Amino acid sequence: MRNTWIICRRELSAYFTSPVAYVFIVIFLALAGGLTFFFGNWLERGQADLQVFFIYHPYLYLFLIPAVGMRLWAEERKSGTMEFLMTLPISTGQAVIGKFVAAWIFAGIALLLTFPIWVTVNFLGNPDNGVIVTAYVGSWLMAGGFLALSASVSALTKNQVVAFVLAAVLGFVFLMSGVEIVQAFFRAWAPPKFVDSVAELSFLTNFGDLSQGVIDVRDILFFASVIGVALFINTAIVEIKKSA
Amino acid sequence: MDRLLEINGLTKKFGPITAVDNISFSVDRGEVLGFLGPNGAGKSTTMKMATGYLSPTSGNITVCGSDVRRNPIEIKRRIGYLPEGAPLYGDMTPHSLLNFVSDVRKLSREDRRRGIEQAVESLHLERVLHQPIETLSKGYKRRVGLAQAIIHDPDVLVLDEPTDGLDPNQKHEVRELLDRMSSTKAIIISTHILEEVDAVCSRAIIISQGRIVADQMPSQLEERSRFHNAVGIRITPDNAEKCMSILHDISEVRSVEQVIQSSGLSELVAFPHNGGDIIGPVRSALDQNGLMVDEMFVEKGRLEDVFRNLTIGGAPNESGDDTGGVGVQEVANHA
Ligand SMILES: Nc1ncnc2c1ncn2[C@@H]1O[C@H](COP(=O)(O)OP(=O)(O)OP(=O)(O)O)[C@@H](O)[C@H]1O
Ligand SMILES: [Mg+2]
Numbered sequence: 001m002r003n004t005w006i007i008c009r010r011e012l013s014a015y016f017t018s019p020v021a022y023v024f025i026v027i028f029l030a031l032a033g034g035l036t037f038f039f040g041n042w043l044e045r046g047q048a049d050l051q052v053f054f055i056y057h058p059y060l061y062l063f064l065i066p067a068v069g070m071r072l073w074a075e076e077r078k079s080g081t082m083e084f085l086m087t088l089p090i091s092t093g094q095a096v097i098g099k100f101v102a103a104w105i106f107a108g109i110a111l112l113l114t115f116p117i118w119v120t121v122n123f124l125g126n127p128d129n130g131v132i133v134t135a136y137v138g139s140w141l142m143a144g145g146f147l148a149l150s151a152s153v154s155a156l157t158k159n160q161v162v163a164f165v166l167a168a169v170l171g172f173v174f175l176m177s178g179v180e181i182v183q184a185f186f187r188a189w190a191p192p193k194f195v196d197s198v199a200e201l202s203f204l205t206n207f208g209d210l211s212q213g214v215i216d217v218r219d220i221l222f223f224a225s226v227i228g229v230a231l232f233i234n235t236a237i238v239e240i241k242k243s244a
Numbered sequence: 245m246d247r248l249l250e251i252n253g254l255t256k257k258f259g260p261i262t263a264v265d266n267i268s269f270s271v272d273r274g275e276v277l278g279f280l281g282p283n284g285a286g287k288s289t290t291m292k293m294a295t296g297y298l299s300p301t302s303g304n305i306t307v308c309g310s311d312v313r314r315n316p317i318e319i320k321r322r323i324g325y326l327p328e329g330a331p332l333y334g335d336m337t338p339h340s341l342l343n344f345v346s347d348v349r350k351l352s353r354e355d356r357r358r359g360i361e362q363a364v365e366s367l368h369l370e371r372v373l374h375q376p377i378e379t380l381s382k383g384y385k386r387r388v389g390l391a392q393a394i395i396h397d398p399d400v401l402v403l404d405e406p407t408d409g410l411d412p413n414q415k416h417e418v419r420e421l422l423d424r425m426s427s428t429k430a431i432i433i434s435t436h437i438l439e440e441v442d443a444v445c446s447r448a449i450i451i452s453q454g455r456i457v458a459d460q461m462p463s464q465l466e467e468r469s470r471f472h473n474a475v476g477i478r479i480t481p482d483n484a485e486k487c488m489s490i491l492h493d494i495s496e497v498r499s500v501e502q503v504i505q506s507s508g509l510s511e512l513v514a515f516p517h518n519g520g521d522i523i524g525p526v527r528s529a530l531d532q533n534g535l536m537v538d539e540m541f542v543e544k545g546r547l548e549d550v551f552r553n554l555t556i557g558g559a560p561n562e563s564g565d566d567t568g569g570v571g572v573q574e575v576a577n578h579a
Contacts, residue, residue: 006347010333017335080331087295087327088348089320243299
C-alpha cells in the first residue's frame with residue numbers, strides 16, 4: 001500500500017514536470033467544451049443539465065486516454081528505467097497499481113477542470129446536481145476503464161505509437177460492443193444470451209445510465225471489474241516481458 | 245567468511261541464444277569481484293539475474309541466504325544495483341530521485357539523511373542536486389546511478405560498468421569509494437578497464453560466450469600472461485641489435501621481441517621459460533658485455549594479454565575449469 005502510494009506520487013509529479021500534462025489538459029478542456037457548445041447546441045437546448053456534455057466523453061476518452069496510457073510502460077521499457085524500478089524492493093503489482101492510480105488521478109484532475117461548465121449551468125438554471133455528480137463519477141470510472149486497457153497494452157511494447165494505436169482499437173471494441181451495428185452482426189449468428197453479454201461489455205451501455213444520473217450498481221461493478229481484470233493482465237504482461 | 249552471494253549452474257537463454265551458460269561462483273563479504281569479458285559475453289545478463297530482474301532459464305541464486313526467486317523483495321532490499329547504462333527517471337532531479345529511492349527502501353529519517361549525505365558527498369553531486377537528470381552529462385548520470393545504489397548501505401553491491409564515462413579523477417574517487425566499502429560488503433563490478441581490476445578487485449572472473457573461463461585473483465591472472473616475469477629493456481637504437489643478440493644467448497631466456505620504438509628509444513622484451521625469474525641472468529649478461537641500457541624492468545604480466553588469450557578464438561575448452569596456462573604456450577614464440 002505504502003509502496004503503491006510512493007510510486008503513484010512519483011508518477012504524478014512526473015506528469016506535472018513535463019509539458020505533456022498541460023497540453024493534454026488544454027486539449028481535453030477545449031474538446032470537451034467545443035463539442036458541448038457547437039455540436040451539442042448546449043445553450044440553444046434551453047435545458048438546465050449537462051447531458052450533451054457527458055454524451056461526448058466516451059469518444060473523447062477513446063483517443064485522449066490512450067495518449068495518457070501509452071507511456072505508462074512503453075516508455076519505462078524503452079528507456080530502461082523498468083530495470084531500475086523493478087530491482088527496487090517493490091512488487092510488480094504495486095508498480096502497476098501505483099502507475100495506474102497516478103494516471104487515473106491525472107485524468108480526474110482534467111475532468112474536474114471542466115467545472116466552469118457546471119458553474120455555468122447552475123448560473124443559468126436549476127439543474128439536478130445529484131445527476132451531475134453521478135455523471136461525473138461515471139465518467140471518471142469510464143476513464144479508468146479506458147486507462148486500464150491502455151496501461152496493459154502499453155506493457156506489450158516499447159513503442160508508444162504502437163501502444164497508442166492498440167489501446168485506441170481495444171477501447172473502440174469495448175466502446176462499440178453495445179451499438180446496434182455490432183449487435184446486429186452478432187445477432188445474425190450468435191445465441192441471444194451471447195449477444196446480450198456482448199452488449200453488457202459495452203462502455204457506452206454501462207456509461208449510459210450513469211451519465212443520466214441513474215446509479216446502477218452493476219454499471220459501477222462493470223467498470224471496477226474492467227479495471228481489475230485489465231490491471232491483473234497488465235501485471236502478468238510486465239512479469240512476462242521483464243523476465244523474457 | 246560470510247557468503248553473501250551464491251550462484252549455481254546459472255543459465256539464461258534468449259530463444260536460440262544462450263547468453264549465460266551454466267555459471268557458478270560465489271562472493272563473500274569483503275570481496276570485490278571483477279567481472280570481465282568481451283561485449284556480449286553475458287556479464288550484464290548475469291547481473292540482471294542476480295538482482296532479480298531477469299528470471300534464469302535454470303540454476304539458483306542465493307543472496308544473503310535467501311533464494312532470489314522465492315524472496316525477490318527481500319533480496320532486493322539487501323542489494324544495491326547500478327544497471328547497465330544507469331537508466332534513471334530523467335524528469336527527476338538527483339535530489340528527488342534519492343528521496344524516492346529512500347522512500348521505497350523504507351529508510352528511517354536518520355538513515356536517509358546519512359545515506360543521502362554520504363552518497364552525495366562521495367560522488368560529488370552537490371552541484372547538480374537540483375538539476376533534472378536528463379540534462380546531466382553522462383558521467384554525472386552514472387554518479388547519480390551509483391549514489392542510488394549505495395544510499396541504503398546494502399550488503400551486496402552489483403555495479404554494471406560503474407566507471408564508464410567518468411573522468412580520471414572520478415574514476416579514482418569511485419575506486420577509493422569501493423575500496424572503503426569493500427570490507428563490509430560483497431561487491432561485484434563489471435568493467436572493460438583492466439587496470440581497474442588491479443586497482444580494486446580482490447578477485448576476477450573472466451567470462452566468454454556465457455561461460456567462466458577464469459576465476460582467480462588478479463595477480464594469479466597476471467601470472468598466466470606470457471609477460472609474467474618478462475624483462476623489458478629500453479635502449480638507444482644503435483645498441484638494440486647488440487642487446488638483442490646478447491639476450492638471445494642467455495639460456496634462461498626463451499625469446500626476445502622488439503616491441504616498440506618510442507621517444508627515440510628501442511624497447512626489447514625478453515621472455516622467460518615458463519614464467520621463470522630472469523632478471524638476474526639478464527642483468528649480469530648485459531654487465532659482462534658492458535652494455536648500457538636506459539631502463540630495465542620486470543613485468544608482472546599483462547591482464548590485457550591474458551584476457552585476449554582467454555576470450556579470442558571461439559568457445560572455451562570443453563574441459564571448462566582451465567587453471568593451467570591456456571594460450572601462453574602457443575602464442576609465445578614468434579620473435
Ligand atoms: N533481451 C534480450 N533478448 C535477446 N538477447 C539478449 C537479450 N539481452 C541480452 N541478449 C544477448 O545475450 C548476450 C549477452 O549479453 P550481455 O548484455 O549480458 O553482454 P555483456 O557481457 O554485458 O556485454 P557488454 O560488455 O557489451 O555490456 C548477447 O549476445 C546479447 O545479444
Ligand atoms: Mg553489459
